Amino acid sequence: MEQKPIRKNISLRFEFCSTYVSSADHFTYMRNVNNDKGSGLDLHNHTRLSLNPAWDGIGHYSTELLTRKAQDVIRRHAKSEKPLFLYLPYLAVHDPIQVPERYKEPYKDLIPDEERLTMAGMINCLDEGVGNVTDTLKEIGLYDNTVIIFSTDNGAATQISGNNWPLRGLKSTPFEGGVHGVGFIHSPLLPDQIKGTTSHAWMHVTDWFPTILSGLTGGEINTMKLIDGIDVWKAIM
Template identity: 40%
Template sequence: MTMRFSAVLALLAFSSCLKSSTAADKPHIIFIVADDLGWNDVGWINPDIQTPTLDRLARDGVILNSSYVQPLCSPSRNCFMSGKFPYHTGLQDKVVFIEQPKYMPADLITIPQRLKTLGYDTHMVGKWHLGFCNWKYTPTYRGFDTFMGYYAGMEDYFTHVRDEVADYYGYDFRNMTDVYKDVQGEYSTYVFVKRAIDIIMNHDKSKPMYLYLPFQAVHGPLQVPAKYSDRYSHIHDLNRMVYSGMVSALDDAVYNITTVLENLGFMDNLLLVFTTDNGGPPSHGANNWPLRGGKATLWEGGTRGAGFVYSKTLLKKRGYTHPGMFHAVDWYPTLLDIAGGDSSQLDIDGMSQVDMILNGGSSVRNEFVYNIYDDHYAAALRWGDLKLMVGDISHAGWIPPAGSDIDIPEMDNSPLPSVMLFNISADPTEHHDISKDNPILVNFLLQMLALKNGTRVPAMDPPSDPRSNPVNFNGAWSPGWC
């Protein structure tokens, strides 16, 4: 099956018949999340990666050069969905493991729930990873009119099976709330593209649409049709070769979706957001060069995310890179306000960045918390140019792309100081700890962090529950055990 499949072209031949004469006043919003995409894994940063569609959209839109996410999947999705930092929702430690009764709290009002009150049709296609042990934690109970995808954090791209969990083995793919086996053997990126196009083709354009599209790609396991990995046959590191092919398959997916959007006239009133959920894991083919660290770390390589916004009509200024500070929690109020809502009275951590996104104005954010862990003493805080890191910070270095001839000094593996300070504007790669030269600043930031820590809620970390075993649900990972 070819990614730029011929069916798209056939559908577009009839596009003029399907166009509505009345466009929605509120903009359509497409929110695309790439899973485990590294800073150096997109063509607009690294020309060795073949992402022509993403590059074009990024360069014609606004590249977000200081857009921050969480170090791991579930915490970032919590930010997108709730507008709250994970240390305020109990999701600050690790991820939602498939056999755990762990979830985004049910009392949080999600962004699709807010958008529905503004008249939006809301759809989700892809990876959830915010809990599923009870139906009330699943997408169609959290504000989405439709859902096709999977509940957990990872699985086989073709069989859609997740195994190796406490010796459990189960299928994890849904259409609405039903186990959906028609896509067995089909690469998930293809499945999600076809579903997204089906939603777009059948949407009544007199109503605004919100399509949340968190792809499985490019998270492990590293799997892709050979025609994509073959593009990178010059790379001798197998993980990097396959991973790069997965990125290009994702780029083709965005090509197919945006081609349909363009031909059906949606692009005339649409905002497209593209972001990673965390930094890439170098051990699984990703690369964050020249940033330090990667997925699961508080270093910039784990938290500074590749991303952009694109719109033909909504952006008053486009075709540039914005340096302003933006955090994943800011998407919630920003999109709500762009959609005609009012975020000003909401009890959330996100800050509305409408002027920054639409007009090229300055960021309204001057600080944020990278994370405050509950299961061990570690945290990081940003204030202006300064980044404070405290506690048990994992060792992480600088990893050039596989096969490159970049020489880096050997890593010093002696214990890291319990308090470190970096100037991210002057030293974005975090080579120079300036804490010893700035004791007054360090003390000020430690006090600020202590105040933030005073608002932290206990992390959810329940033990594995044997009731989750798919054998109890006809072989599928299913709600109904908490």
């Protein structure tokens, strides 16, 4: 794949819609802090010129809401010649374990544990969301020039029905069950010989930034100070 350097002095349009902290109710976005001595809405719409609470998001399930926001960004970008970087960190599957009932229906006869059933529904909704975002890229003609990176951030929290078997440990521990994650890269731009292959090589989450900036887009990182991670794009390819 031809690598072109990032253009100098490129103008950036910044948008943000999500929560500030690690978790909140998936429908109300209310977050209790300091042992319930204070609470507030933790859902925000930001641009470079405004900082606003996203009151209109209340009542909409987080995965579906963030999917629609992502689709809106993609559609508005359709006629732009500038590159698009979209970071979509869903709140699923993170506690509290919540999901609309319809996403649990396919598994009700398979999973007797209610919390585990709800988590399966959350994953079902997440899978649908990723599919809808991908379909939107195809709809407006960006898919063929897009690289999709899907990755977890840590191992599962077993105290809320997560499962890291056969690895030992859980989220927030240094054992492999807590720090060993999986992910995939999908793109029509990838060479045919590596499509469908699996790599067991190690990388760290901090490697994504230099890998995307340098390996994928051809930008320079050797002038940056205190950068964490290394460019592993050649290993991926």
